[in-house]
Amino acid sequence: MHGAIAGRGKGLAPQRVRGVNRALVLQLLRRFRQLSRADIARRTALSEGTVSRIIAELMQEHLVTEQGVENSTGGRPGTLLRLDSGHFCAVGAEIQNWETRVAVGTVEGRAIEVQTLRTPSAPPKALDQVANAFEIFARKYGPERIEGLGVAVRGIVNSDTGVIEVGSTPSWSGTRVKEHLQKRLNAPIYVENNIRVAALAEYDLGAPEAHSSHSLLFVKVDEGVGMGIVLDGRLHRGPHMAAGEFGQMVICDSPGDGRHDRPGCLESLASNTVICDRYAELLGTARKGGEETASRARQICYLAMQGDEPARQALVEACRYLGIGIANAVWGLDADMVVIDGIITEAWPLVSEAIRRQFPTERELSNFHHLVLRPCAFRGDGSLLGALVLPFAHVMTTGQRAAGVEAVS
Numbered sequence: 001m002h003g004a005i006a007g008r009g010k011g012l013a014p015q016r017v018r019g020v021n022r023a024l025v026l027q028l029l030r031r032f033r034q035l036s037r038a039d040i041a042r043r044t045a046l047s048e049g050t051v052s053r054i055i056a057e058l059m060q061e062h063l064v065t066e067q068g069v070e071n072s073t074g075g076r077p078g079t080l081l082r083l084d085s086g087h088f089c090a091v092g093a094e095i096q097n098w099e100t101r102v103a104v105g106t107v108e109g110r111a112i113e114v115q116t117l118r119t120p121s122a123p124p125k126a127l128d129q130v131a132n133a134f135e136i137f138a139r140k141y142g143p144e145r146i147e148g149l150g151v152a153v154r155g156i157v158n159s160d161t162g163v164i165e166v167g168s169t170p171s172w173s174g175t176r177v178k179e180h181l182q183k184r185l186n187a188p189i190y191v192e193n194n195i196r197v198a199a200l201a202e203y204d205l206g207a208p209e210a211h212s213s214h215s216l217l218f219v220k221v222d223e224g225v226g227m228g229i230v231l232d233g234r235l236h237r238g239p240h241m242a243a244g245e246f247g248q249m250v251i252c253d254s255p256g257d258g259r260h261d262r263p264g265c266l267e268s269l270a271s272n273t274v275i276c277d278r279y280a281e282l283l284g285t286a287r288k289g290g291e292e293t294a295s296r297a298r299q300i301c302y303l304a305m306q307g308d309e310p311a312r313q314a315l316v317e318a319c320r321y322l323g324i325g326i327a328n329a330v331w332g333l334d335a336d337m338v339v340i341d342g343i344i345t346e347a348w349p350l351v352s353e354a355i356r357r358q359f360p361t362e363r364e365l366s367n368f369h370h371l372v373l374r375p376c377a378f379r380g381d382g383s384l385l386g387a388l389v390l391p392f393a394h395v396m397t398t399g400q401r402a403a404g405v406e407a408v409s
Contacts, residue, residue, distance in 0.1 A: 018399070019398050019399035019400055020399065021044070021046060021050065021054055021399070022054055022057070022058065022399025022400070023395070023396060023397055023398055023399035024044055024399075025040055025044070025051070025054050025055070025058065025064075025399075026058070026063065026064075026083065026395065026396055026399065027396055028040055028043055028044070029064065029081060029082055029083050030083060030107070030108065030204060030205075030396065031204075031208075031211055033082060033108075034067065034080045034081065034082050035080065035081055035082075036070050036078030036079060036080055036081065037051050037052055037055060037078060037079070037081065038078050039078070040055075040081075055081060059084075061401070062084050062087035062088060063083065063084055063087075063088070063107075063395070063401075064081055064082070064083060064084055065081070065082060065083075065084040065086070066079050066080065066081055067080050067081070067082050068080050083106075083107050083108055084107070085106035085107055085108050085110065086106075087145060088106075088107060088145055088146075088147055088401075089104055089105060089106055089107075089112065089141055089145055089146055089147070090104070090105065090107075090146060090147040090148060090149070090150065090388055090389065090390070090391035090392060091103070091104050091133075091134050091137050091138075091146060091148075091149045091150070091388070091391075092105065092111075092149070092150045092151075092152070092384055092385070092386070092387030092388030092389070092390065092391075093130045093133070093134075093149065093150070093151045093152065093384075093387055094152045094194060094383045094384040094387055095119060095126055095130070095151065095152065095153050095154070095194075096119060096154070096194075097119060097154070097168060097169065097223070098118070098119055098292070099116060099117070099118065099119055100116075100117045100118070100119045100126060100129060100130065101114055101115065101116050101117070101384050102114070102115045102117070102130055102133035102134070102137075103115070103384055103388055104137040104140075104141060104146075104388075105385070105388040105389075107389070107392050108205070109201065109204070109205040109385045109388060109389050111381075111384070111385065111388060113137070114384075115133050115136075117129055117133070121171070122171070123171055123172050123175045124180065127175075127177060127180045127181055128184070130149075130151065130181065131181055131184040131185055134149050134185055134187070135185070138187075143187075146187065146391075147188065147391035147392055147394075147395075147401070147402065148187050148188030148189065148190060148390075148391035148402060149181065149185065149187055149188070149189050149190070149391065150190045150191075150192070150197070150386075150387040150388060150389070150390025150391050151177055151181070151189065151190065151191045151192070151387060151390075152192060152193070152194040152197045152198075152383040152384070152386060152387040152390075153172070153177060153191065153192075153193065153194060154167070154168035154172070154193070154194050155167040155168045155172060155173070155193070156193070156240075156241060156242050156245070157191060157192060157193040157196075157241060158241045159190075159191060159192045159193070159196075159237065159241065160241075161176075161178065162176065162177050162178020162179065162189060162190075162191035163175070163176050163177065163178070163179075164177060165241065165242075168223075168224070177189075177191045178190075178191050188391060188394075188402045190390040190391055190393065192386070192387070192390060193226075193228075193241075193244075194220075194383040194386075194387075195218065195220045195226040195227065195228045195244060195383070196228040196235055196237065196244065196386075197228075197382075197383055197386025197387050197390060198218060198220060198228060198341060198376070198378075198382030198383040198385075198386050199216065199218035199227075199228025199229065199230050199235065199339075199382075199386075200228070200230065200235055200386050200389075201378060201382045201383075201385045201386035201389065202216070202218055202230075202339050202376060202377060202378070202382055203216055203230045203233065204389065205377075205378075205385060205389070206339075206376075206377035206378070207374075207377050209337070209372065210337060210339065210377070211233075213230070213336050213337040213372075214231070214232055214336055215229075215230075215231055215232075215333055215334055215335040215336050215337070216229070216230040216231075216335065216336070216337045216338075216339065217229060217326070217329055217330070217333065217335045217337070217338045217339070218230070218339045218341065218376075218382075219246065219322070219326060219338060219339065219340050219341065220341045220342055221270060221271060221272065221322065221340070221341070221342035221343075221344050222271065222272055222294065222342055222343070223271055223272055223273055223293060224247045224267045224271055225246055225247035225266050225267045225270055225271055225322070225325075226244055226245065226246055226247055227244040227245075227246035227329065228244055229243055229244055229333065231333075246266060246325060246329065247265060247266050247267030247271070248265050248266070248267065249265060249266045249325050249328065249329075250262060250264050250265050250266075251264060251265070251266050251269055251321050251324050251325055252264040252269065252321070266321060266322070266325045269318065269321040269322075270318040270319070270321045270322040270325070271318075272293040272294060272296075272297040272342070272343060272344075273293050274318055275297050275300055275314050275315060275318045275344070276293050276296045276297055276300065278313075278314040278317060278318070279300050279310055279311060279314040282310035282313060282314060283310055294343060297343045297344070298343050298346060300314060300315060301315065301343060301344060301346040301347040302346070302347075304316075304347050304350055305346075305347050305349075305350065312350060315344065315347055315350060315351070315354075316350060316354045318344075319344065319350070319351050319354035319355050320354055320357070320358060322354075322355060323354060323355035323356070323357060323358030323359070324358050326338055326355060326358070327358050327359055327360075327368075330359075330367060330368065330371060331367075334367055335367070335371065336367075336370065336371060336372065337371070337372040337373075337374075338371065338372070338373050338374075339374060339375070339376050339377075340352075340355075340373070340374075340375055340376065341375070341376035341378075341379075341380065341382055342380070343380075345375035345376065345379070348375050352373060355373065356373060359371070
């Protein structure tokens with residue numbers, strides 16, 4: 001939102017200015033949770049009369065509601081306003097390789113109800129499963145209340161077309177997620193990469209310090225390593241929707257002519273799979289084929305925090321490489337905040353120390369001296385919450401609701 005206030009209303013038609021101002025009010029209420037009309041006027045430089053008219057419209061449309069009064073410091077206390085989380089809702093889906101979660105929730109990013117499902121191996125079946133869950137929620141909560149469906153998927157995702165250009169597995173490459181779901185559901189569909197939506201959730205819904213960041217890097221570690229980049233409040237996707245493919249960064253070059261997933265890339269040095277393999281190697285055993293790495297990585301983090309030396313060594317080695325990669329990204333993007341998400345954050349004291357050891361220590365290097373490094377505020381739920389608020393992106397940027405969902409038979 002850094003650029004929204006500065007550029008508000010310049011050269012726009014009156015109707016567009018009105019929409020920008022409405023969006024600005026909604027963004028402020030999402031960021032600060034509760035504000036009075038006077039607070040909003042001060043923060044936006046809009047007149048109190050304009051703010052009052054906007055609030056009256058948004059309340060009539062069930063987008064904003066009044067909630068109590070502010071503490072009085074002398075004089076008449078102002079009425080506090082907040083986003084109306086009791087009327088409109090949205091559905092979000094996070095499709096992982098092994099598990100799909102579908103939730104219905106509020107404009108503030110609060111999940112009301114979550115379904116957890118096993119992800120079918122065939123993409124069309126996985127998408128049909130999401131559509132079925134959406135229809136159940138629409139019948140239960142009322143189609144007129146649902147803004148749409150947001151879907152978070154792995155891989156290189158074209159968020160404009162809703163197509164997975166390169167999937168995390170070959171079967172997902174080329175999948176037309178948006179088109180498939182629109183054939184089933186008469187509802188607005190929004191599709192985005194899972195790490196990018198988690199980065200947005202961190203920026204929009206997380207700690208206040210995240211929203212103050214000008215260059216936020218959100219690093220996700222699971223079976224791979226990826227990054228979401230938020231610059232001055234805007235998600236950076238790149239011209240080919242491929243920004244943040246952090247796992248392909250080569251940290252330790254090895255002989256060979258491979259140009260993708262090459263030996264020495266970060267994904268081959270710092271993922272959950274690598275941590276599990278290295279731990280098994282240190283124990284002198286072989287990791288069981290088909291073993292689910294998330295639960296095993298969680299166990300290794302627990303053991304590392306309990307003082308188990310092989311577990312600590314496997315974790316710290318991976319985080320050393322992760323720290324080198326993060327340092328490279330900070331040099332390139334002048335980041336002021338790095339957020340880490342994944343099971344490894346369950347051993348945060350060890351993880352953060354190993355990562356920070358790779359950063360320069362000279363005080364004159366202010367980009368590292370003032371860099372904030374912290375775990376994700378949502379502990380693995382960022383992608384789901386990001387998908388949940390995707391359908392509200394339209395009203396948050398234009399001030400107007402998108403076309404709603406038609407009745408579900």
